[in-house]
Structures are given as structure tokens and as C-alpha cells.
Amino acid sequence: MLFRRKPKPVAPVVHAVDEDFDDLLSAEGGVTLVDFWAPWCGPCRLMGPLLDEVAIEGAGRGVRVMKVNVDQAPLTAERFEVRSVPTLVFFRDGEPQFEMVGLVPKPVLDREIGTLLERGES
DSSP states (O other), X not given: OOOOXXXXXXXXXXXXXXXXXXXXXXXXXXXXXXXXXXXTOHHHHHHHHHHHHHHHHHGGGTEEEEEEETTTOHHHHHHTXXXXXXXEEEEEXXXXXXXXXXXXXXXXXXXXXXXXXXXXXX
């Protein structure tokens, strides 16, 4: 008997560079979680699947995940004073709200995104 694997949903993660960061950020309102990362960073690689889950779960709730490779977008990283990767910057309607540095557990991400969503509804 053969079992078919259920296809894994593709995470709607947006990838940005210096030239298109502002346009992509302002393209939609709501909550945008920007992940400043680098391919050589171990914790960044661990965050990847968590952020994919956040992107899939948040797609229908007005939550987007955007990834910025600091090696490919040094001006944007400098603009947001990214000194360590991963750095997560949480935006609401295009405005930065707060940031978190380092490996962040998914329950913490869910809590913070939920708080931002609630603030936007009031």
C-alpha cells in the first residue's frame, strides 16, 4: 500500500533588497514581520521554518513575512541599525513598532503578532 504525502503549502514570504524594500513594505497595510538574516548565520537558518509557518498562518489575517538578506541589502540593514542577525523588526501599517534580536520561539512570535493585530483593530 502506498501513501501519498500531502503537499506542503508554500509560504508566502516576500524577499526584499535595498531597491524595493520601501515599495514592498508599503504595498499592503497590516502587520509585516521583517527578518534581517544572512545565509551564513546558523540561528537564521533555524528561524526560517518558523517564519514560513508564521507566513502561512498569518496570510489570511493581514500578516506578512518579509526577508532581507543583509549581505544583499546592506543599506536597508544599516538604516534599521541591524548589528546582529537574525533581527526581526515588527511593522504595523509600514511603521516600525519594535524589534527582537536572536532566535525567537514561535509562541513569542505568535503572541507579539497577536498584540499588534489587536492594536490595529481598536
